[in-house]
Amino acid sequence: MSRIAKFAFVVTFLSFVGCDYINPEEEIPAYLTIEDITVNEEYAQLTDAWVYVNENLVGVFELPAHFPVLEQGNSNIRVVPGIKVNGIAVSRGPYPFYQHWETEVNLEPGKTTTLEPETSFREGLNFRWEEIFESASTTIEPYDSAQTVIIKTDTISDAPSSTAGLIIIEPDSTIRVQSVEQYSLPSDRDVYLELSYKTDHYFEFAWHIQNLSDGSIREARIYQFNPTDGWEHIYIYLSNFIDDYNVVNNQFRFLFGSNNLTSETKHIYLDNIRLIHY
Incomplete structure (x- = not known):
């Protein structure tokens, strides 16, 4: 066989078998669709699905989601509800x-x-503070002004539940309210404060830390809420802040505050406040 014939044979052979070796046939995936994750509790705002197939993580998908899966046949699917931690899209x-x-x-x-x-x-959770504004009294009180009042209202058509708390901020005024109780918090497990809110004005979430040894009190800002178009629900991770303190010697009281420098009356609506840990 001439050298040209041999070269032609090699090229012809590779055209049949080489492409399959270099570009193997792609496996056809199955697909899963998840529109939403239903929460059988109060109002929530789940943003993601962490999806495991046969205990292997196939991805974290923003809802609603449609995605491929390379597994085939009878498979175990596990979906873990996901959130924006502290309301931050990249967290x-x-x-x-x-x-x-x-x-x-x-x-x-x-x-x-x-x-x-x-x-x-889950079972076994410790709801240290829970305020859904359905009792005759509330667990929130004025901090430093008797004029600051949180009103229970059932007239909000888009509220996540039948009643909510309303704080009215008059023009050129400051409001501050706090949790009635102060809490001892653990440093060895996850601690979250979650709440629903709707507001047409900026307000802040902070806490007072009281040293039980000498009675001194410090204040630390945790989060700023921005005006919203409707109701939002946020999950604030407190453990990073708790790590800054000796939990044996300190207790924590939560505050909401705002300063209205405009000429218009502003409104803050709160609901479904929960301080949770195991």
């Missing part, structure tokens, strides 16, 4: 107090399965 994480949701799915290449996950609070 995502699973919420440790919601149950995981699991199901068995027969994954078929090219076919889409729609999942409808549900979740609720």
Whole structure:
């Protein structure tokens, strides 16, 4: 065989087998769709689904989500509810107090399965502070002004529950309210404060830390809330702040405050306040 014939044979052979070796046939995935994760509790705002297939993490998907899965056949699907930690879009994480949701799915290449996950609070949680504004009295009181009043109202059509708390900020005035109780908090487990809110004005969330040895009190700002178009729900991770203090010698009281320098009356609505840890 001439050298030209040999070269032609090699090229012809590679055209049949080489492409499969260099560009192997791609596996056809199955697909999963998750529109939302239903919370069987009060108002929540879950943003992500952490999805495990046969205990392998296939991805973290912003809801609603449609995504491929390379597994095939009968498979275990586990969905972990995810949140924006501290309301920050780039700080995502699973919420440790919601149950995981699991199901068995027969994954078929090219076919889409729609999942409808549900979740609720885990057992064994310690709800240290819970204010849903349904009792005759509230667990929030004025801090330094008798004129600051939080009003229970049931006239808000878009409220997440039947009643909510309303703080009215008159023009050129300052308001501050605080939790009635102060709390001892753990440093060895996750601690979150979550709440629903709607506001047409900036306000701040802070806490007072009282040293039980000498009675001294310090104040530290934690978060600033911006005006919203509607109701929002936020999950504030407190453990990073708690690490700055000796929890044996300190107790914590929570505050909300705002300074209205405008000529218009402003409003802050609060609901579903929960201080949670294991």
